[in-house]
Amino acid sequence: MAGSSSDQTFDVASLVEDFDLNRIGQYVLVILFIGFFLAPLETGIMTAFKTNRAVAETIPLMPPLAEGFTLDNMTFALNALSGAFFNSLFMAIPATIGSVLLGSMAAYGLTMVDWRGQMGMLVLFLIGIFLPYQAVLVPLARFWNNIFPLASMMRPLFVAAPILQDYHANLVPLMITHIAYGIPICTILFRSYYQGLPSSYVEAAKIDGASITKIYRRIILPISKPMFGVVFIYQFTQIYNEFLFAFTLITGSDTPEAVVTLILPAVGASTSGIDFGIRMSAAFLAALPTLIIYVAFAEQFAEGLKSGG
Amino acid sequence: MGRIEISNLTKRFGDTTAVENLSLDIPDSEFLVLVGPSGCGKSTTLRMIAGLETPTEGSIYIGGEHMNYRVPQNRDIAMVFQDYALYPHMTVRENVRFGLEEEPGYTSEERDARVEEIADLLSISDLLDRRPGELSGGQQQRVALGRAIVRDPEVFLMDEPLSNLDAKLRAEMRTELQQLQHRFDVTTVYVTHNQTEAMTMSDRIAVMNDGTLQQVGEPLELYHAPANRFVGGFIGEPAMNFVEGTNENGTFVGTYIEYPFDEPIRENVGGVEGVVLGVRPEDINLRRFPEDGSGSLGDHEFQMTVSVVEPHGDQNVIHLRHPDDTGGDELLHAVTSGTTVVDAGTDVVVSIDPGAVHVFETATGDALHNRRLETELEVRNV
Numbered sequence: 001m002a003g004s005s006s007d008q009t010f011d012v013a014s015l016v017e018d019f020d021l022n023r024i025g026q027y028v029l030v031i032l033f034i035g036f037f038l039a040p041l042e043t044g045i046m047t048a049f050k051t052n053r054a055v056a057e058t059i060p061l062m063p064p065l066a067e068g069f070t071l072d073n074m075t076f077a078l079n080a081l082s083g084a085f086f087n088s089l090f091m092a093i094p095a096t097i098g099s100v101l102l103g104s105m106a107a108y109g110l111t112m113v114d115w116r117g118q119m120g121m122l123v124l125f126l127i128g129i130f131l132p133y134q135a136v137l138v139p140l141a142r143f144w145n146n147i148f149p150l151a152s153m154m155r156p157l158f159v160a161a162p163i164l165q166d167y168h169a170n171l172v173p174l175m176i177t178h179i180a181y182g183i184p185i186c187t188i189l190f191r192s193y194y195q196g197l198p199s200s201y202v203e204a205a206k207i208d209g210a211s212i213t214k215i216y217r218r219i220i221l222p223i224s225k226p227m228f229g230v231v232f233i234y235q236f237t238q239i240y241n242e243f244l245f246a247f248t249l250i251t252g253s254d255t256p257e258a259v260v261t262l263i264l265p266a267v268g269a270s271t272s273g274i275d276f277g278i279r280m281s282a283a284f285l286a287a288l289p290t291l292i293i294y295v296a297f298a299e300q301f302a303e304g305l306k307s308g309g
Numbered sequence: 310m311g312r313i314e315i316s317n318l319t320k321r322f323g324d325t326t327a328v329e330n331l332s333l334d335i336p337d338s339e340f341l342v343l344v345g346p347s348g349c350g351k352s353t354t355l356r357m358i359a360g361l362e363t364p365t366e367g368s369i370y371i372g373g374e375h376m377n378y379r380v381p382q383n384r385d386i387a388m389v390f391q392d393y394a395l396y397p398h399m400t401v402r403e404n405v406r407f408g409l410e411e412e413p414g415y416t417s418e419e420r421d422a423r424v425e426e427i428a429d430l431l432s433i434s435d436l437l438d439r440r441p442g443e444l445s446g447g448q449q450q451r452v453a454l455g456r457a458i459v460r461d462p463e464v465f466l467m468d469e470p471l472s473n474l475d476a477k478l479r480a481e482m483r484t485e486l487q488q489l490q491h492r493f494d495v496t497t498v499y500v501t502h503n504q505t506e507a508m509t510m511s512d513r514i515a516v517m518n519d520g521t522l523q524q525v526g527e528p529l530e531l532y533h534a535p536a537n538r539f540v541g542g543f544i545g546e547p548a549m550n551f552v553e554g555t556n557e558n559g560t561f562v563g564t565y566i567e568y569p570f571d572e573p574i575r576e577n578v579g580g581v582e583g584v585v586l587g588v589r590p591e592d593i594n595l596r597r598f599p600e601d602g603s604g605s606l607g608d609h610e611f612q613m614t615v616s617v618v619e620p621h622g623d624q625n626v627i628h629l630r631h632p633d634d635t636g637g638d639e640l641l642h643a644v645t646s647g648t649t650v651v652d653a654g655t656d657v658v659v660s661i662d663p664g665a666v667h668v669f670e671t672a673t674g675d676a677l678h679n680r681r682l683e684t685e686l687e688v689r690n691v
Contacts, residue, residue: 223398
């Protein structure tokens with residue numbers, strides 16, 4: 001009798017027991033941090049869609065209401081950046097693919113193929129990672145302008161090519177610079193992944209008579225697909241967001257071949273003051289490509305981090 | 310043909326010597342098992358035969374041809390790896406076919422047909438379009454074998470191929486491997502640290518320790534006539550008992566026991582002073598110690614106490630210690646039939662037949678005397 005009745009009555013005390021102060025504290029902290037990190041982002045997006053008046057009169061965190069809403073900022077920013085977008089992607093995508101692919105090949109050669117002097121080579125790669133960019137800027141500019149003026153050499157080619165204009169040739173030195181400076185870090189990332197692979201993969205293939213290039217093409221390259229996701233995202237973000245080399249090798253933000261990072265500081269800034277709506281729109285647009293890459297490669301990224309990186 | 314000759318093979322990695330002055334002649338179509346504890350150089354030896362390591366000194370001949378500087382592909386060998394080395398992104402079919410791709414003399418169709426043929430032989434036809442990750446350990450093992458067989462090599466090299474399987478499957482694959490080897494009649498060098506695999510599968514066993522070859526011979530030869538203490542202790546499970554002591558005028562004197570040698574032993578041992586007595590656990594006979602404590606003990610009998618009994622079902626392993634020994638060190642292990650029940654703590658009489666005794670020299674470990682076998686009969690006609 002007593003048992004059946006207690007089944008029916010709702011036991012409030014047992015519910016309370018489940019609340020753990022520690023857990024509550026944890027959640028409060030997490031929510032606080034989320035707010036802390038997301039508030040600026042939210043502010044930025046909200047500001048991007050506000051008229052100048054709304055920006056001035058409403059709290060930054062508030063969404064734009066009725067009359068305060070506008071798409072003009074976005075359109076303006078898109079117009080200002082469209083050329084730069086093309087330039088940036090035209091430079092960053094080949095540079096990323098180049099450095100990731102070469103880095104993977106170098107890592108394969110340094111980890112899975114035996115040859116004399118491997119260690120010395122690896123040290124050179126390591127030094128390459130720690131080379132301060134500031135130290136090479138002047139020689140780099142002199143190299144591409146005076147010693148080996150690749151851009152002016154390639155200009156006729158670019159004139160003949162469809163879509164491209166002659167000034168796009170100026171992006172080629174920047175592309176090659178990014179490939180060169182990206183290889184060391186890509187190599188080290190791939191190296192740690194390849195070291196985790198069983199050496200029997202390569203040995204079994206060797207016994208079957210596969211050449212070093214065939215082993216790379218048929219076995220190592222397909223196996224390292226998840227790692228390519230990781231390195232690709234990382235490297236694209238690096239190159240796309242890079243400012244120093246772009247600033248040195250491309251003369252300025254007023255040139256037609258300027259990349260996004262060069263143009264961005266100037267958009268929405270004028271002698272009459274800063275137009276926050278436009279600036280925020282431009283910043284949001286500039287960040288889009290990296291976001292898209294993250295989403296597109298998210299699966300490989302997660303798998304790659306899990307299995308090697 | 311697949312005869313392998315290894316002469317004075319040495320491999321050094323920096324200051325450490327992995328293999329030292331190894332000479333071995335493996336006749337065509339023999340199944341030779343290279344056995345030894347981890348780090349004894351057996352895998353390095355195999356890898357040198359495969360061409361994955363270059364010898365520091367010495368030569369390797371396969372089918373009479375010098376192999377030292379030949380790339381693995383041109384040695385007419387196939388190797389099965391411990392982790393199988395199956396490529397996870399390829400299907401079973403592609404994995405098996407991969408080994409055939411660089412083989413000259415096949416058309417594309419012939420390659421496909423050959424893969425099917427091998428798959429049929431190993432009964433993995435229905436797995437051909439799956440990936441290695443979807444297969445069980447035993448199936449992966451089969452695919453790895455298929456990849457080795459598909460090239461129809463003169464020599465199979467196997468590096469602990471069964472060590473990743475569970476015990477039951479391992480026993481099955483042991484038989485299957487042997488059958489395959491017989492069927493293809495291919496010289497096989499099989500590396501393992503598992504002495505059961507060595508005993509059951511091989512035509513001959515080569516025991517290695519610390520980079521040097523200890524003994525080569527047929528399984529039973531190694532079991533009954535070990536060349537030294539290491540081989541005696543390594544081959545056989547539970548291991549041979551060793552009792553250290555001295556030889557005093559033809560009598561073995563240890564800390565707890567004295568064991569008079571009979572005439573044949575005396576002849577072989579001669580004047581050597583430091584000796585080790587070796588007895589296989591199954592050669593130790595036990596009987597209950599008389600309750601009244603009277604019973605007289607023979608020359609080759611001792612009183613001992615059972616400390617632990619390990620039942621295996623088919624047999625019992627009995628750990629014995631001497632009654633005077635308070636430290637609890639176990640002196641001997643004996644094996645009795647599974648139906649003989651002894652309780653821990655009982656006093657027993659241990660008798661060791663002089664015909665079953667091995668004697669080793671303490672200093673060198675070399676065998677001075679090996680157990681007596683009733684000529685060849687005892688071994689061959691069982």
